[in-house]
Amino acid sequence: MPLDQRIEDSLARALSLVAAPEAPPRLASALPYAIFPGGARIRPMILLSVARACGDDRPLVSDAAAAALELIHCASLAHDDLPAFDNADLRRGKASLHRAYGEPLAVLAGDSLIVLAFQTLSAVGMQAPDRVMQLITTLATRTGAAQGICAGQAWESEPQVDLRAYHRAKTGALFIAATQMGAIAAGHEAEPWEDLGTLIGEAFQVADDLKDALSPTDLAGKPMGQDAALDRPSAVRSMGIEGAQKHLKDILSGAIASIPQCPGEADLAKLVLGTARRIMDIPTAAARG
Amino acid sequence: MPLDQRIEDSLARALSLVAAPEAPPRLASALPYAIFPGGARIRPMILLSVARACGDDRPLVSDAAAAALELIHCASLAHDDLPAFDNADLRRGKASLHRAYGEPLAVLAGDSLIVLAFQTLSAVGMQAPDRVMQLITTLATRTGAAQGICAGQAWESEPQVDLRAYHRAKTGALFIAATQMGAIAAGHEAEPWEDLGTLIGEAFQVADDLKDALSPTDLAGKPMGQDAALDRPSAVRSMGIEGAQKHLKDILSGAIASIPQCPGEADLAKLVLGTARRIMDIPTAAARG
Numbered sequence: 396m397p398l399d400q401r402i403e404d405s406l407a408r409a410l411s412l413v414a415a416p417e418a419p420p421r422l423a424s425a426l427p428y429a430i431f432p433g434g435a436r437i438r439p440m441i442l443l444s445v446a447r448a449c450g451d452d453r454p455l456v457s458d459a460a461a462a463a464l465e466l467i468h469c470a471s472l473a474h475d476d477l478p479a480f481d482n483a484d485l486r487r488g489k490a491s492l493h494r495a496y497g498e499p500l501a502v503l504a505g506d507s508l509i510v511l512a513f514q515t516l517s518a519v520g521m522q523a524p525d526r527v528m529q530l531i532t533t534l535a536t537r538t539g540a541a542q543g544i545c546a547g548q549a550w551e552s553e554p555q556v557d558l559r560a561y562h563r564a565k566t567g568a569l570f571i572a573a574t575q576m577g578a579i580a581a582g583h584e585a586e587p588w589e590d591l592g593t594l595i596g597e598a599f600q601v602a603d604d605l606k607d608a609l610s611p612t613d614l615a616g617k618p619m620g621q622d623a624a625l626d627r628p629s630a631v632r633s634m635g636i637e638g639a640q641k642h643l644k645d646i647l648s649g650a651i652a653s654i655p656q657c658p659g660e661a662d663l664a665k666l667v668l669g670t671a672r673r674i675m676d677i678p679t680a681a682a683r684g
Numbered sequence: 685m686p687l688d689q690r691i692e693d694s695l696a697r698a699l700s701l702v703a704a705p706e707a708p709p710r711l712a713s714a715l716p717y718a719i720f721p722g723g724a725r726i727r728p729m730i731l732l733s734v735a736r737a738c739g740d741d742r743p744l745v746s747d748a749a750a751a752a753l754e755l756i757h758c759a760s761l762a763h764d765d766l767p768a769f770d771n772a773d774l775r776r777g778k779a780s781l782h783r784a785y786g787e788p789l790a791v792l793a794g795d796s797l798i799v800l801a802f803q804t805l806s807a808v809g810m811q812a813p814d815r816v817m818q819l820i821t822t823l824a825t826r827t828g829a830a831q832g833i834c835a836g837q838a839w840e841s842e843p844q845v846d847l848r849a850y851h852r853a854k855t856g857a858l859f860i861a862a863t864q865m866g867a868i869a870a871g872h873e874a875e876p877w878e879d880l881g882t883l884i885g886e887a888f889q890v891a892d893d894l895k896d897a898l899s900p901t902d903l904a905g906k907p908m909g910q911d912a913a914l915d916r917p918s919a920v921r922s923m924g925i926e927g928a929q930k931h932l933k934d935i936l937s938g939a940i941a942s943i944p945q946c947p948g949e950a951d952l953a954k955l956v957l958g959t960a961r962r963i964m965d966i967p968t969a970a971a972r973g
Contacts, residue, residue: 415830417849422829422838474795479787498768499841502791506763506798507829513802514824520817528809531820535803540711540796541704549711552788560706 398443401454402436405462409515413507425496425504426511429469434487437670438573439465441595444666445577445588448659453526457580459519460530463512464572467534470508471544471569473501480548509538529579537572544568566603567596578655587655594650595667601643602674604629608636647671687732690743691725694751698804702796714785714793715800718758723776726959727862728754730884733955734866734877737948742815746869748808749819752801753861756823759797760833760858762790769837798827818868826861833857855892856885867944876944883939884956890932891963893918897925936960 396404410427439461446457476483476491477498483491493501513531520527537543547565550556571592575585608623608631623632630639651664685693699716728750735746765772765780766787772780782790802820809816826832836854839845860881864874897912897920912921919928940953 413828413830417835417846417853418830419835419838419842419846419849421842422835426829470795474791477791479791497841500838502763502766502768503834503838503841504829505795506759506827507832507834509795509798510824510828510832510834513820514828517817517820517824520813520820524809524813524817527817528806528813531802531806531809535799535806538795539702539799539803540715540793541702541707543796543799545792545796545799546706546708546711549708549789549792552786552792553708553710557706557708560708564706 398440398447399436401443401458402439402461402465403431403433405439405458405515406430406433406465409459409462409466409511412514412518413511421496422500422503422507425492425500426507428495429473429492429504429508430466432487433465435673436465437599437674438468438569441570441573441592441666441670442577442580444659444663445574445591446581448657448663449578449581449583450658451581453523453580453582456519456522456526456530457577459515459527460534460576460580463515463530463534464569464576466508466512466515467538467544467572468569470505470512471548473505473508475548477501480551512538523582526579526582529585530576533575533579533585534572537568537575542568562597562600563593566600567593570596570599583657590653591650591655591667594646594653595670598643598646598650598671599674601630601639601646602671604631605636605639605643607631687729687736688725690732690747691728691750691754692720692722694728694747694804695719695722695754698748698751698755698800701803701807702800710785711789711792711796714781714789715796717784718762718781718793718797719755721776722754724962725754726888726963727757727858730859730862730881730955730959731866731869733948733952734863734880735870737946737952738867738870738872739947740870742812742869742871745808745811745815745819746866748804748816749823749865749869752804752819752823753858753865755797755801755804756827756833756861757858759794759801760837762794762797764837766790769840801827812871815868815871818874819865822864822868822874823861826857826864831857851886851889852882855889856882859885859888872946879942880939880944880956883935883942884959887932887935887939887960888963890919890928890935891960893920894925894928894932896920 442461442464443457451457472486473492475481476486477493484494485491492504512534516527516531539545542564544565547561547568550561571589574588574592578588579585630642634642650667654660654663731750731753732746740746761775762781764770765775766782773783774780781793805816805820828834831853833854836850836857839850860878863877863881867877868874919931923931939956943949943952
């Protein structure tokens with residue numbers, strides 16, 4: 396089955412874990428609204444690609460890991476779009492969750508998606524308890540308050556920003572989770588896969604900064620030039636456009652070079668290049684988020 | 685070691701999982717602010733009491749379960765106090781999290797506490813993988829969008845409220861988690877413990893409704909008469925004060941009768957009565973939350 400189909404199927408299975416007649420109807424409809432239709436599903440795609448490169452001998456575990464990771468990403472979009480943060484009206488080409496369902500349900504849907512991510516992993520716990528426990532630890536670390544996306548977003552509320560820690564947590568964390576969880580799901584060591592995730596995250600961040608500065612119109616609906624408008628740190632603001640473009644190429648070369656030895660090493664290098672081409676394009680509704 | 689000390693120690697151990705030099709400082713200080721000093725720690729106290737009644741043969745697992753449950757409770761307080769929900773200025777006798785740290789960090793601290801709850805459980809995964817996986821599933825179910833506290837809070841955003849589902853999820857869910865997780869942590873079946881949790885939750889809800897209606901002053905800082913002011917469902921509003929008081933006594937008798945056979949059955953009955961006395965008192969800063 397193609398990887399993108401595995402991701403959509405696994406997300407649908409995850410949602411079925413909270414399908415219950417006693418669930419409050421509006422919250423129950425806010426969850427699929429936050430998940431479908433997706434963006435490019437880049438993080439779970441990387442996760443499954445790494446799992447495949449490592450043999451993918453427990454596909455149900457890999458699928459659950461991919462869904463869990465994307466659920467955390469969807470939760471972060473729901474919360475980051477709130478009025479207290481980006482106050483975004485649009486997301487993935489439609490009204491943002493809080494515009495469609497109101498702020499209370501946007502907070503609660505985000506919370507519920509975080510919970511569902513861990514529930515999705517524990518639901519396959521008996522397939523490979525050691526791996527699943529390690530997946531839960533890794534996902535929690537890359538989501539939470541020290542090195543995770545919560546830390547990343549929180550840097551925007553600090554009077555003094557540690558730029559390296561900010562980017563590494565805000566954008567890098569879920570890419571590190573993607574490569575490491577892919578390896579763990581297939582029974583490989585996580586540690587050698589951290590560099591690849593870090594570098595893909597850096598590339599994604601620089602590409603996003605470039606898109607923010609360059610896009611003539613924003614087809615995904617996010618107002619352009621947000622970084623400058625909100626006085627947020629950005630590679631373009633510190634290096635200029637050409638400097639940022641050169642930096643992006645260097646990062647991608649480093650990413651390819653960092654791929655650990657594994658059966659599917661060559662295929663994975665191709666995927667990194669393909670993903671890079673996608674994230675370097677002018678954004679479309681489908682390629683963003 | 686006394687149970688209350690075990691809970692505080694375990695919460696401190698949980699926090700140490702996100703102590704990192706690269707963590708954003710304000711978020712890092714918002715987490716202990718949301719956790720310490722605690723309220724009565726009723727939920728983890730029930731959890732450890734049930735674990736003890738069942739033999740408590742893996743105390744590190746029970747401790748982690750107790751901390752995880754209290755972290756979820758603290759997260760729910762942080763988010764429920766937000767302007768989009770109760771817009772509370774005070775919590776546990778001091779400024780609510782969003783008043784002290786601002787709304788963005790209150791959202792992110794709540795998110796981080798949810799994540800930390802699951803991380804706290806996975807950190808003891810190797811002690812007893814089967815039990816810990818079941819603890820994660822149970823905690824997720826009682827936190828999430830169908831039957832958990834997220835569902836409970838979401839009922840307040842529904843045009844039509846299913847009162848039974850509302851109370852069972854909003855207040856009952858974490859008490860069911862408390863009794864079931866205590867049993868699971870000690871290697872017992874979860875299912876027979878659901879009724880006890882449900883009934884303690886119902887008692888707590890009715891006591892809270894009574895306190896909301898009766899308290900001459902609210903020492904915990906939550907404005908009194910909120911249920912009527914916010915047009916929220918309440919036992920006092922549907923049964924009157926005397927009716928609600930009689931109902932509370934019936935529920936407590938049922939709770940005692942529901943305790944499954946276990947080595948510490950008698951001690952547990954005493955705990956339920958003791959807890960009931962505490963929650964039926966006029967609230968103090970320490971006894972609330």
